[in-house]
Amino acid sequence: MIIELHLLQSFPASNLNRDDLGQPKSVTFGGALRGRVSSQSLKKAARSLFPEVGLAEGETAWRTKRLLLKAARELTPGIGEGGAQEPGDEERTIVREALRQMGFELDANDLTQYLLFVGTRAVDDLATFCRDNRTKLLADAEAREKEKKAKKDKGTAKKKATDDAKKVAERILDARRAVDIALFGRMVTDNKDFNVDAASQVAHAISTHSVANEFDFYTAVDDLKPEGEAGADMIGTVDFNAACYYRYANLDLGQLRRNLFGKQAKPDEDDEDLLRRATSAWLNAFIRAVPSGKQNSMAALTMPDTLLAVVRDSGSWNLANAFLDPVPGQGVMGESTKRMWQHFQQLRGFYGDEELRAVAVASLSSDLGQMGVPEDERAGSLPEFTGKVLGEVRD
Structure with a gap:
């Protein structure tokens, strides 16, 4: 069984994930420059939330030298x-x-x-x-x-x-x-016997529209400078952009079970409890995950506006091609939500939905009824949204 999570999340002026020059990361997609947040950055943000979403210290891991x-x-x-x-x-x-x-x-x-x-x-x-x-x-x-x-x-x-x-x-x-190793895998260069295949795949987040990076010119003044002395004591620039991102991640529950318990023939009740909590932690952490880059100076602490989750027997659909043509002008979030749902429905109609077990959709700003989202697939709150997903997994 596979869980897919599709999120649309808009950030104001921010530099969540920098490149080697200190600029927000970017990618050319559909012939247009897009904002980008790397999958590594998103995974790190999610991992840092695991203790807050149901995992104990001994169930997580360290990345260390x-x-x-x-x-x-x-x-x-x-x-x-x-x-x-x-x-x-x-x-x-x-x-x-x-x-x-x-x-x-x-x-x-x-x-x-x-x-x-x-x-x-x-x-x-x-x-x-x-x-x-x-x-x-x-x-x-x-x-x-x-x-x-x-x-x-x-x-x-x-x-x-x-x-x-x-x-x-x-x-x-x-x-x-160790839940985060089971989720995100591990490669040990010196000994392949210790490698772990990741149960979760995470895509780089990309903006649904074209972006142009900007910069903020700042100055600072020495508080103890004599009153008659003019001029700034420090000057510099900080790069930033503002964008609505499409985020995608999936979780293979079969691989997660194998990673957590190895070849154990029959997991006991405690094992099943850990599997459920690991799944819940993955879902809730990725919904809440926000990279920490430049947050002290920009506080771009927003939450996803539109959430789509799919539980399926096999396969996976990244919906990034809904934004191959960049969303133009104003109303970016509403248009992005509409495009994502329409693209999902097109894939569903062409390839069939026999493998789909459950679909959950939530949006803070779009009328899902007008978009044609079936009532039994809509969620009016985060607990209802996650409940539809985790309920199907429990069943």
Whole structure:
């Protein structure tokens, strides 16, 4: 079963997602320049909301390069209790050796080569392994340094150590019951066995109309400057645009179940509860997700105006082609809503709707009745909208 979420959301002056030059991201679509918000930015905004929409801390994940620092802090006696504030050198050495035996190389700052997506219990598992094998890990680290100084081939010793640590690495990188890894997937460059196929696909949001980026010229004055002294003490520019975006994401519940519970033959009641809460969290978080770029200076904190959800047995329809020709002039939200619904109906009529289990539509500004939306597919509130979707999933 697949859930699709289509949203129309208008933002005033904003720079939600910047490129390398600090300008709002954009894309040419249908021969016109459009505003764009990357899928990565939207996923990050949604992930940050998971604790607010029904997921506990142990059910989410961290994206980090700092496993060594976190685990070493747990190993250092008295840290944060009036004693040392940073992990000791010996504790760093122990964790460094453990991570190397698991196949993860570290840079000069003891950071992993790339961001690792791990469950929040990974640090505790790593610290426990280091605590239980402290003496051996210290000895292995000393031997490694001696081999390095002597410039000897250490391939055999390293392979054996890696084999010994494999099960621990599997436990630390176990993605089961970590909802955001199950939803958005994971790629581990050094070991494909730890890769996770995403259960949720998220499109880049694009504006339904053409946009032109603008810039704000600002100045600032030193509050303690003498009264007779004129001129600004800082000047600069901030780029921004304003746009109505079409957002699309889908969720494959079968893949989500496999990611959360592995090959478990028959999930128990707690597993089913986690699956339901993960689905609800995904739906509610993406509806509420707003990227954080330049929000302190622009406060573009709007909510979606039009929401369309589809529950289907298989397949998926991104409705971006409803806006292949940019929406012109005024009344952008109303025209965008009309186009999105008409395009959905055209696809429904041509390809058939036998796979559709449920459709839910809500709009704050458009008359859904006049648009021809069936009464049983309309929702007058967010709880009613999400209820239509999640009720079908429960059934």
